[in-house]
Amino acid sequence: MFGYILRRLAVAIPTLLLLIIFSFMxxxxxxxxxxxxEREVPAQVLANLEAKYGLDDPLWKQIVDYVWGILxxxxxxxxxxxxxxxxxxxxxxxxPVTLTYGLLSFILAVVxxxxxxxAAAVRQNSWLDYLAVGISIGAQVLPNFVMAPILVLIFxxxxxxxxxxxxxxxxxxxxxxxxxxxxxxxxxSIARITRSSMLEVLSSNHIRTAxxxxxxxxxxxxxxxxxxxxLPVISYLGPAFxxxxxxxxxxxxxxxxxxxxxxxxxxxxxxxxxxMMGVTILVGALTILFSLIxxxxxxxxxxxxxx
Amino acid sequence: xxxxxxxxxxxxxxxxxxxAATVADGDELAETQEYxxxxxxxxxxxxxxxxTDVEGSDVLRQLFEGLMNEDLQGGMVPGVATDYEVSxxxxxxxxxxxxxxxxxxxxxxxxxxxxxxxxxxxxxANASEYAWxxxxxxxxxxxxxxxxxxxLDTLGATAIDDNTLEVKLTKPTPYFIKMLSxxxxxxxxxxxxxxxxxxxxxxxxxxxxGAYVLTDHDLGVQITMEKNPEYWDADSVILExxxxxxxxxxxxxxxxxxxxELDRVDIPAGQYPRLKEEYPxxxxxLPYACSYAYLVNLSDKGREELQDPNIRRALTLGLDRDIxxxxxxxxxxRPAYNWTHWAMEGFxxxxxxxxxxxxxxxVAEAKRLLEEAGFGPDNPLNLTLNYNTSEDHKKIAVVAQQxxxxxxxxxxxxxMEWKVHTDRMQExxxxxxxxxxxxxxxxxxxxxxxxRSTGSNYGEFNNADYxxxxxxxxxxxxxxxxxxxxxxxxxxxxxxxxxxxxxxxxMIKPYVKGLPFDNVxxxxxxxxxxxxxx
Numbered sequence: 001m002f003g004y005i006l007r008r009l010a011v012a013i014p015t016l017l018l019l020i021i022f023s024f025m026x027x028x029x030x031x032x033x034x035x036x037x038e039r040e041v042p043a044q045v046l047a048n049l050e051a052k053y054g055l056d057d058p059l060w061k062q063i064v065d066y067v068w069g070i071l072x073x074x075x076x077x078x079x080x081x082x083x084x085x086x087x088x089x090x091x092x093x094x095x096p097v098t099l100t101y102g103l104l105s106f107i108l109a110v111v112x113x114x115x116x117x118x119a120a121a122v123r124q125n126s127w128l129d130y131l132a133v134g135i136s137i138g139a140q141v142l143p144n145f146v147m148a149p150i151l152v153l154i155f156x157x158x159x160x161x162x163x164x165x166x167x168x169x170x171x172x173x174x175x176x177x178x179x180x181x182x183x184x185x186x187x188x189s190i191a192r193i194t195r196s197s198m199l200e201v202l203s204s205n206h207i208r209t210a211x212x213x214x215x216x217x218x219x220x221x222x223x224x225x226x227x228x229x230x231l232p233v234i235s236y237l238g239p240a241f242x243x244x245x246x247x248x249x250x251x252x253x254x255x256x257x258x259x260x261x262x263x264x265x266x267x268x269x270x271x272x273x274x275x276m277m278g279v280t281i282l283v284g285a286l287t288i289l290f291s292l293i294x295x296x297x298x299x300x301x302x303x304x305x306x307x
Numbered sequence: 308x309x310x311x312x313x314x315x316x317x318x319x320x321x322x323x324x325x326x327a328a329t330v331a332d333g334d335e336l337a338e339t340q341e342y343x344x345x346x347x348x349x350x351x352x353x354x355x356x357x358x359t360d361v362e363g364s365d366v367l368r369q370l371f372e373g374l375m376n377e378d379l380q381g382g383m384v385p386g387v388a389t390d391y392e393v394s395x396x397x398x399x400x401x402x403x404x405x406x407x408x409x410x411x412x413x414x415x416x417x418x419x420x421x422x423x424x425x426x427x428x429x430x431x432a433n434a435s436e437y438a439w440x441x442x443x444x445x446x447x448x449x450x451x452x453x454x455x456x457x458x459l460d461t462l463g464a465t466a467i468d469d470n471t472l473e474v475k476l477t478k479p480t481p482y483f484i485k486m487l488s489x490x491x492x493x494x495x496x497x498x499x500x501x502x503x504x505x506x507x508x509x510x511x512x513x514x515x516x517g518a519y520v521l522t523d524h525d526l527g528v529q530i531t532m533e534k535n536p537e538y539w540d541a542d543s544v545i546l547e548x549x550x551x552x553x554x555x556x557x558x559x560x561x562x563x564x565x566x567x568e569l570d571r572v573d574i575p576a577g578q579y580p581r582l583k584e585e586y587p588x589x590x591x592x593l594p595y596a597c598s599y600a601y602l603v604n605l606s607d608k609g610r611e612e613l614q615d616p617n618i619r620r621a622l623t624l625g626l627d628r629d630i631x632x633x634x635x636x637x638x639x640x641r642p643a644y645n646w647t648h649w650a651m652e653g654f655x656x657x658x659x660x661x662x663x664x665x666x667x668x669x670v671a672e673a674k675r676l677l678e679e680a681g682f683g684p685d686n687p688l689n690l691t692l693n694y695n696t697s698e699d700h701k702k703i704a705v706v707a708q709q710x711x712x713x714x715x716x717x718x719x720x721x722x723m724e725w726k727v728h729t730d731r732m733q734e735x736x737x738x739x740x741x742x743x744x745x746x747x748x749x750x751x752x753x754x755x756x757x758x759r760s761t762g763s764n765y766g767e768f769n770n771a772d773y774x775x776x777x778x779x780x781x782x783x784x785x786x787x788x789x790x791x792x793x794x795x796x797x798x799x800x801x802x803x804x805x806x807x808x809x810x811x812x813x814m815i816k817p818y819v820k821g822l823p824f825d826n827v828x829x830x831x832x833x834x835x836x837x838x839x840x841x
Binding site: 252 | 351431435438505525527529553559562726730731
C-alpha cells in the first residue's frame with residue numbers, strides 16, 4: 001500500500017509538469033495577449049510591458065523560469081491584469097471562498113444524495129422510491145444556472161431573507177444560496193448512483209445469506225449493503241469533490257462570490273497567463289491528489305482490492 | 308461681527324463653484340449617507356497610472372484629485388489647481404495649486420506629486436498601458452521617454468515652487484485642460500510608493516488626495532471608500548461612504564438593485580421600455596460618449612470590392628438604423644450617420660446627406676450602387692463580419708445580415724472571443740469588423756483623431772485632406788468648421804459604417820442626488836452627491 005502511494009506520487013510529478021507545459025503552450029498559441037486592448041498599445045510600451053513580465057524571452061525560457069519560480073519560492077508570479085496582485089494573492093483570496101461553499105455543498109450533496117438513494121432502493125417501488133427518484137430527477141434538470149436565479153427570486157426578491165450575492169466569511173447568510181445551487185445536481189447524481197448500485201447489491205448473494213442468517217434488516221442494510229453499494233459513488237465523488245471545491249464559474253459569476261472559479265475563465269479570456277497557470281496547477285494537483293485518495297478509499301471499502 | 312464672518316464664508320463658497328455637494332431646495336438628508344454603486348468586474352488596480360478601465364477611473368476619481376474636476380454638466384472646474392495661465396503660443400501652462408490641498412496622511416499636495424505621477428505614466432520601467440495619454444497631451448519629451456530615448460526628468464513638467472506647476476507642450480493642444488480630470492494625470496505621493504512598492508495601492512497603504520480614502524478592497528467582491536477628513540473641502544462633503552459592489556452579471560445586478568442592495572445599475576439590453584413603464588422615476592437613458600460602427604478594412608489585406616467607395620456607401624445606406632435603435636436596443640440610443648457622438652461638448656452635428664433621406668430612398672440607392680458594381684440578389688457579394696461575443700452585437704449583426712440580403716450582400720457572421728477579435732483587427736485580418744470608440748475626453752477630436760492616418764485606425768484609412776483638417780483644427784478659433792468638414796470626408800469615404808451613438812441606460816434610486824446626468828463622460832464624484840431622505 002505504502003509503496004503504491006509512493007509510486008502514484010512519483011507519477012504525479014511528471015503529470016503535473018506535462019500539464020504545465022501543455023497549458024503554457026496552448027495559452028500562448030491563442031491569438032491576442034494580456035496587453036491586447038481596444039486601443040492598440042504603442043509598440044514601445046508593449047515592449048516595455050513584455051520586458052517587465054519576461055514575455056520577451058523565448059517560450060522555453062519562460063516555462064523554465066516559471067517552474068523554477070514555483071519550485072524555489074512557491075511563487076506563481078505576478079498577475080498581468082491585476083498589476084497590484086500576485087497570483088499567490090489572487091488564489092489565496094479566491095480559493096478559501098470556493099473551498100468553503102464547495103465543501104459545504106459536497107457534504108450536503110453526499111449526505112442527502114446517499115440517504116435519498118439508499119432509502120429509495122430499500123423501499124423500491126414504494127411511494128418513497130418514487131418521491132426520491134422524482135426529487136433527484138427534478139434536481140438533475142435544474143442545473144446551477146437555473147437553480148441560482150430561482151433561489152434569488154424566492155429568498156431575495158420575494159422573501160427578502162438572504163442577500164442576492166456577495167461574500168462574507170463572517171456571515172453564513174451569504175453561503176446558503178451558493179451551497180444549494182452548486183450542490184443540487186451533484187446530489188441528484190449521487191442519489192441515482194446510490195440507488196442503482198444499492199439495488200444491485202441488495203439482490204446479491206451475500207445479502208441473501210445475511211438475511212437467511214436472520215440478521216435484523218437494519219444491520220443488513222447498514223453493515224452489508226451500504227458499504228459495497230458506495231463503491232461507484234466514491235469513484236464519482238473524487239472528481240466531483242475537486243470540481244466543487246475549486247468552484248463553479250456559474251456560482252462565482254451569479255453570486256459574485258469572488259471565488260477561484262471565475263478566475264479560471266477570466267484569466268483565459270484576459271490572457272492572464274500567470275493566473276491561468278496558477279489555477280490550472282491548483283486544480284491539476286487537487287485532481288491527482290483526490291484520485292489517489294479515492295483509490296485508497298477503494299481498498300478500505302472493498303477488501304478484495306489489493307494494490 | 309458674526310454677520311461679517313458669515314458673509315465672508317458665503318463669498319468663499321460662491322468662489323468655488325461646483326466643488327461640493329449642493330443640497331436641492333426641499334431635500335432633506337437621509338440619516339445614512341452611503342452610496343452603493345455597481346461594478347461589473349473586479350477593480351484591476353487602484354494605481355492611477357496603471358488603471359485602464361472605466362470602472363477603475365470611477366473609483367480613482369474618489370480616491371485622488373487631479374488638477375481639474377468635471378462638474379455635473381461636464382465642464383472643467385478647479386480641482387487641486389485653483390487657476391492656470393496659458394502662454395500666448397499655447398505651449399506653456401502654469402497651474403496654481405491650492406496650498407490647503409492635503410494627502411490623506413496630512414502631508415500637503417505639491418507640484419512635485421503631479422510631476423511624479425506623470426513620470427510614472429511615461430516611465431518605461433513602469434510600463435503603463437496608458438502612457439499614450441500623456442503623449443496625447445503633447446507634453447514635451449513624453450514620447451521620447453516612453454521610447455527610452457530620454458531621461459525621466461526631461462518630461463515637460465516642472466515645479467516652479469511647491470504650489471506652482473509648469474507644463475510645456477510640443478504643440479498647442481486645445482483639449483489639454485479637458486484631459487486633466489483623467490486618472491492617468493492624477494498626483495501620487497512618492498514616499499508611499501517607495502515605502503510599500505507594488506503594494507502601495509492596498510487598502511491601508513494607499514494615500515490619496517481625493518475626498519475619500521480606500522478602507523477595504525476585497526478583489527472582485529467589494530471596494531469600500533470612506534470620507535477623507537484631510538480632504539481640503541471635506542466640510543462640504545456629505546456622502547460618508549461609497550461601496551462599489553461587484554456583480555458579474557448585468558441581470559443579477561438588476562435583481563440586486565430591486566432587492567435594494569444597489570443604488571445604481573445598468574439596464575440589460577431591451578429591458579428599458581418595460582422598466583421605464585414600471586419605474587418611471589428610476590429608469591434613465593443618458594447620452595454616453597461612445598459610437599458603434601462596423602469598420603471596413605481598407606488595407607491591402609482587405610477585400611478588393613470594399614476598396615470601392617460606392618460599395619461601402621451601399622452597405623451604409625442599406626442599414627435601417629431606426630430599427631436597430633428602436634427595436635433591438637430600445638434604450639434611447641440614437642441612429643448614427645457620422646462618427647463623433649452627438650453630445651460631445653461644443654460639437655455641432657454635421658449635416659450628413661444620408662441622414663435626411665428616407666429609408667426607401669436609401670435602399671433604392673443602395674440597390675442601384677450595387678447593381679452598378681455588378682452585384683445583386685442573383686450575383687451576391689459575399690462578405691464576412693467579425694464581432695466579439697455579446698448578445699447585443701449578435702442581434703445587430705443578424706439584423707444587418709437580413710437588411711443587406713435583399714440588396715445582394717451575403718453576410719457571413721464570424722463571432723469570436725474579444726481578444727481574438729481585437730488581435731485580428733490589429734493585424735488587419737478582417738473584412739468588416741464590429742467596433743466602438745469611447746471618448747477619452749469631452750471634445751470631438753477624441754473621435755476624429757482615430758481616423759488619422761497615424762491614428763489607431765485598424766482599417767488603415769489614409770486621407771491627406773482629413774489629416775490636414777485635423778491639424779488645422781488644433782490652432783483654429785472654431786474647430787467645428789474643420790470637424791464638420793472632416794466628418795463630411797468620412798461620410799464620403801466611409802472607412803466605417805456608423806450605426807449608433809451610445810446611451811447610458813440605468814436604473815437609479817430616486818434618493819441618489821448629485822449624479823452628473825448632463826455630463827456625457829458620465830464622470831461622477833462622491834463629493835458632489837448626497838442621499839436624500841425618502
